Amino acid sequence: MAEDKFLLISMDDERTKSLADVLGNKTCKKIIEFLSETNQASQKDLADELKAPINTIDYNIKKLLKSGFVQKRKNFFWSKKGKKIVMYELTNKSIIISPKTSVGKKIKSILPSFILLFAGTIAIWVYEKIKSAENETVDYIIKSSALSETLNSDSGIPFTNINPDPIWLWFLSGGLLVLFIFSVINWRKL
Numbered sequence: 001m002a003e004d005k006f007l008l009i010s011m012d013d014e015r016t017k018s019l020a021d022v023l024g025n026k027t028c029k030k031i032i033e034f035l036s037e038t039n040q041a042s043q044k045d046l047a048d049e050l051k052a053p054i055n056t057i058d059y060n061i062k063k064l065l066k067s068g069f070v071q072k073r074k075n076f077f078w079s080k081k082g083k084k085i086v087m088y089e090l091t092n093k094s095i096i097i098s099p100k101t102s103v104g105k106k107i108k109s110i111l112p113s114f115i116l117l118f119a120g121t122i123a124i125w126v127y128e129k130i131k132s133a134e135n136e137t138v139d140y141i142i143k144s145s146a147l148s149e150t151l152n153s154d155s156g157i158p159f160t161n162i163n164p165d166p167i168w169l170w171f172l173s174g175g176l177l178v179l180f181i182f183s184v185i186n187w188r189k190l
Contacts, residue, residue: 125168
């Protein structure tokens, strides 16, 4: 499984506070800067280089680990006293802080409009089918009766049924256009 190269954090996430603490802390910034130059270091190396107490380095390393800026390396060393010395490195990830509303939430806010649009379109389509069936029935009755012959002979113009453009298609295309314009204008507000 490939490791993600970015860390996406929402403004609602708990880690946002720890990120703000890390970015506002001078010692954390110095640790990040030192690790970017040396690629790896132990807490003792950081304390010696930054001229800070080891407990301050330990506290700040824990904050950096929690926020995701730093990670423990897999390799480690043993001290002369037999203690395990952990090496730290910067994570190879970009950290992205996203706003509270995501694209999914924006689409969910527009979804009821699409549902109403398609329901209205279906209702108009059904209405047109019913009217068309009624017109076909009336035309059949007129054509089958002798009345149609007298109507045609009196007016001099042949009786023809003209089918208008489907209204449902115009309703659907107009509704989609309005929703598109509304979405483009209000994309940042949603």
